[in-house]
Amino acid sequence: MGRRKKNKFLEDVKIVGLADKGRCVGKTESGEIVFLEGVAPGDVVDALVLRKRKGVQEGIVKEIKSYSEDRVEPICHHFGICGGCKWQHIKYEAQLQHKSNIVENAMRRIGKVEIGEFLPIVGADETSYYRNKLEFSFSNKRWLEAEELNDETISNEADVLGFHKPKTFDKIIDIDHCHLQGGMSNDLRDFVRDKGKGMGLKFMDIRKVEGYLRNMIIRTTTLGETMVILSLFEDDKKTREPLLDAIIEKFPSITSLNYAINPKRNDTLYDIDVVLYKGKPYIEEQLKETRYRISPKSFFQTNSLQAIKLFDTVVEFADLQGEENVYDLYTGTGSIACYLAKYCKQVVGIEEVEPAIVDAKINAEINDLENTIFYVGDVKDILTDDFAQKHGKPDVLITDPPRAGMHKKVVEMLLKLESPKIVYVSCNPGTQARDLNLLAGKYDVLKMQPVDMFPHTHHIENIALLQLRK
Numbered sequence: 001m002g003r004r005k006k007n008k009f010l011e012d013v014k015i016v017g018l019a020d021k022g023r024c025v026g027k028t029e030s031g032e033i034v035f036l037e038g039v040a041p042g043d044v045v046d047a048l049v050l051r052k053r054k055g056v057q058e059g060i061v062k063e064i065k066s067y068s069e070d071r072v073e074p075i076c077h078h079f080g081i082c083g084g085c086k087w088q089h090i091k092y093e094a095q096l097q098h099k100s101n102i103v104e105n106a107m108r109r110i111g112k113v114e115i116g117e118f119l120p121i122v123g124a125d126e127t128s129y130y131r132n133k134l135e136f137s138f139s140n141k142r143w144l145e146a147e148e149l150n151d152e153t154i155s156n157e158a159d160v161l162g163f164h165k166p167k168t169f170d171k172i173i174d175i176d177h178c179h180l181q182g183g184m185s186n187d188l189r190d191f192v193r194d195k196g197k198g199m200g201l202k203f204m205d206i207r208k209v210e211g212y213l214r215n216m217i218i219r220t221t222t223l224g225e226t227m228v229i230l231s232l233f234e235d236d237k238k239t240r241e242p243l244l245d246a247i248i249e250k251f252p253s254i255t256s257l258n259y260a261i262n263p264k265r266n267d268t269l270y271d272i273d274v275v276l277y278k279g280k281p282y283i284e285e286q287l288k289e290t291r292y293r294i295s296p297k298s299f300f301q302t303n304s305l306q307a308i309k310l311f312d313t314v315v316e317f318a319d320l321q322g323e324e325n326v327y328d329l330y331t332g333t334g335s336i337a338c339y340l341a342k343y344c345k346q347v348v349g350i351e352e353v354e355p356a357i358v359d360a361k362i363n364a365e366i367n368d369l370e371n372t373i374f375y376v377g378d379v380k381d382i383l384t385d386d387f388a389q390k391h392g393k394p395d396v397l398i399t400d401p402p403r404a405g406m407h408k409k410v411v412e413m414l415l416k417l418e419s420p421k422i423v424y425v426s427c428n429p430g431t432q433a434r435d436l437n438l439l440a441g442k443y444d445v446l447k448m449q450p451v452d453m454f455p456h457t458h459h460i461e462n463i464a465l466l467q468l469r470k
């Protein structure tokens with residue numbers, strides 16, 4: 001039998017930066033690079049290299065030799081186990097600086113474009129309780145922490161309600177307080193878990209795909225409205241109704257109480273009916289003067305307060321004078337389109353999710369907007385020469401694609417359309433930089449504005465203003 005190779009030991013690794021997925025980059029004196037978790041830029045550690053993938057070393061920390069000045073005490077006792085707020089141990093000002101660096105690095109390494117003005121990142125006023133949507137999962141197995149594994153008095157056979165352990169599909173961390181969502185969120189989650197146990201209901205066995213209580217989505221708005229969607233694995237009115245009645249009795253301020261019967265192997269609800277049990281079939285949110293109706297399956301920016309700053313930057317960059325023809329690609333529920341429609345002649349939105357477009361049309365209606373048009377379909381198929389002829393070429397084009405960025409065909413079409421101005425909103429600086437590079441033949445990047453929508457995470461939103469070169 002061959003002898004197991006010993007893991008490489010790296011001494012005095014200086015943590016020099018933050019990488020993707022909440023990891024940090026460490027560098028030894030001889031220049032060796034290793035990716036580590038649970039550290040902060042400025043720490044000095046000893047580490048063990050566990051694996052090397054595509055030339056990148058990944059390891060674990062053996063000892064922290066000295067702590068960074070940017071460290072703070074994490075506010076959440078689930079920190080380090082739960083994957084939700086991986087940067088909670090880093091000062092917020094330092095988090096912002098790192099996010100700004102992530103954007104600048106992506107633009108330099110991938111985009112290779114000149115940026116006229118790189119504006120200081122816009123931070124969040126609220127770094128806790130900033131999310132308006134959370135999803136909790138039920139499980140009949142509790143995730144055991146390292147120190148609990150050898151304790152025979154502690155069992156993992158327990159009914160829990162919380163978040164998935166990162167990188168696992170079947171391990172749920174029992175959450176007793178989450179600092180991400182305010183309102184009734186924490187009390188409601190604890191109540192539903194206790195009530196489910198008290199009624200003897202089966203919590204999901206995720207591995208075996210059996211059980212009854214599956215997951216629960218809580219959505220809140222700054223107007224004080226709350227939506228709850230309880231997902232159940234089986235259709236059983238006898239247990240469902242007493243549970244839902246108990247929830248509404250305890251939390252009468254829930255404005256939309258819904259359930260879904262989901263017998264599938266996965267938790268997604270897009271192809272499952274969401275049934276209204278009590279209240280309205282939607283909740284409402286307001287960003288400045290614009291009102292939005294959010295139905296159970298529709299997307300809405302998850303940080304409402306920061307969404308105002310994001311949309312205000314889009315309005316500022318678009319600099320509308322009242323007569324412009326605006327395209328809003330990847331419009332979702334028409335959030336940006338409705339926010340700026342009053343400043344221009346017309347907005348044409350495109351989105352591939354049909355229910356989102358239903359909401360976009362309702363959003364236009366409740367805001368008394370008569371100058372919006374919405375289309376359902378893939379942007380790469382809808383945005384054609386005929387489309388541009390029908391609606392007129394855009395004076396300003398706003399694009400807010402998913403993490404993957406824009407399809408190459410869409411970028412080619414943008415080059416053909418020659419909109420004088422493009423405002424590019426992105427949640428992934430890497431793909432945004434790639435697309436800016438492709439647009440660089442005809443466009444200059446005048447300004448760039450990162451906005452932090454997700455404190456304590458590595459996620460960053462970035463807005464670029466592009467001008468057609470004369």
Ligand SMILES: C[S@@+](CC[C@H](N)C(=O)[O-])C[C@H]1O[C@@H](n2cnc3c(N)ncnc32)[C@H](O)[C@@H]1O
Pocket residue numbers: 299300301330331332333334335336350351352353356377378379380400401402427
């Ligand atoms: C980042 S969200 C932006 C939503 C919207 N701008 C907002 O602020 O609420 C991206 C949107 O693009 C949609 N989408 C993704 N791929 C698409 C495609 N190929 N064609 C059209 N829409 C797409 C998604 O459904 C989602 O609504």
